[in-house]
Amino acid sequence: MEHMESQLETQPLGLSRALFQWLRDSLQNRGLWGTTRNFAEQLGLFIRDSFPDRRRSRFGDIDYDFDYGVDTTWARLPLGVRIRELFSERLYQPTDPVEFHNVISHVPADFRNLAFIDLGSGKGRALLLASEYPFREIVGVEVQPELHRIAQENIDRFSSDKRKCHRITAYCMDARDFTFPDEPMLIYLFNPFPDYVMESVLKNLREALQKSPRETFVLYNTPWDERVFARDEFLEKVYEQHNFQVYKSRL
Numbered sequence: 474m475e476h477m478e479s480q481l482e483t484q485p486l487g488l489s490r491a492l493f494q495w496l497r498d499s500l501q502n503r504g505l506w507g508t509t510r511n512f513a514e515q516l517g518l519f520i521r522d523s524f525p526d527r528r529r530s531r532f533g534d535i536d537y538d539f540d541y542g543v544d545t546t547w548a549r550l551p552l553g554v555r556i557r558e559l560f561s562e563r564l565y566q567p568t569d570p571v572e573f574h575n576v577i578s579h580v581p582a583d584f585r586n587l588a589f590i591d592l593g594s595g596k597g598r599a600l601l602l603a604s605e606y607p608f609r610e611i612v613g614v615e616v617q618p619e620l621h622r623i624a625q626e627n628i629d630r631f632s633s634d635k636r637k638c639h640r641i642t643a644y645c646m647d648a649r650d651f652t653f654p655d656e657p658m659l660i661y662l663f664n665p666f667p668d669y670v671m672e673s674v675l676k677n678l679r680e681a682l683q684k685s686p687r688e689t690f691v692l693y694n695t696p697w698d699e700r701v702f703a704r705d706e707f708l709e710k711v712y713e714q715h716n717f718q719v720y721k722s723r724l
């Protein structure tokens with residue numbers, strides 16, 4: 474309860490403030506040239522993904538939505554979300570269900586003791602998939618208000634015979650502002666943010682665990698920013714395959 478109240482204090486940023494914040498952070502971390510190059514890359518992806526062939530190919534992930542009557546596909550995204558992706562620097566993409574069950578099977582933990590926390594939860598597919606496991610609770614954190622709204626509708630609508638956890642909470646906020654709950658955790662990251670955001674999130678996590686040590690795992694799916702993890706020694710890599718890594722806190 475205390476945890477929920479502390480999260481409610483932060484508000485998602487509107488489009489222009491989010492743009493301003495990205496510009497400030499990116500200039501600070503990468504300078505003018507790095508920021509320009511990065512923006513050009515994101516714009517290239519935006520244009521590529523606007524072609525009909527590319528958009529059609531994205532419907533390949535729609536089986537899950539048909540099976541459960543939800544909207545988690547990356548084929549159908551409001552224009553505002555796509556524009557915001559230009560400066561959150563990661564495209565929304567839901568976790569593939571088969572992949573999810575595979576990666577989570579490599580976490581050596583009793584899930585009944587853990588809170589599952591998806592930082593960058595998008596339309597909430599990983600939250601729904603996680604509810605098939607007996608977690609103490611499930612928490613999603615998503616910076617894009619429109620994706621968060623869809624995630625909440627999905628959570629309300631979702632029903633599955635395989636469901637084992639019924640306590641799902643979704644927050645609309647920047648993961649850098651998230652206060653980690655004071656309980657053992659499995660943190661799920663599906664390539665959600667650029668390196669400087671990851672650094673800040675890991676710093677918060679380290680400080681939370683130093684203050685109150687507890688069993689904590691990080692499941693990093695599609696680890697583009699592995700070198701940020703390598704720099705921070707409080708996490709020990711306990712398993713890896715080419716497309717994901719499992720870390721355990723040493724604290």
Ligand SMILES: C[S@@+](CC[C@H](N)C(=O)[O-])C[C@H]1O[C@@H](n2cnc3c(N)ncnc32)[C@H](O)[C@@H]1O
Pocket residue numbers: 561563564565566567568591592593594595596597598599614615616617620646647648649663664665666670
């Ligand atoms: C690749 S998607 C993963 C979606 C979801 N975790 C899943 O597996 O189905 C990454 C998500 O991270 C979100 N994101 C990006 N930056 C963020 C930030 N600073 N705080 C919270 N969410 C963020 C994006 O908007 C996007 O929805």
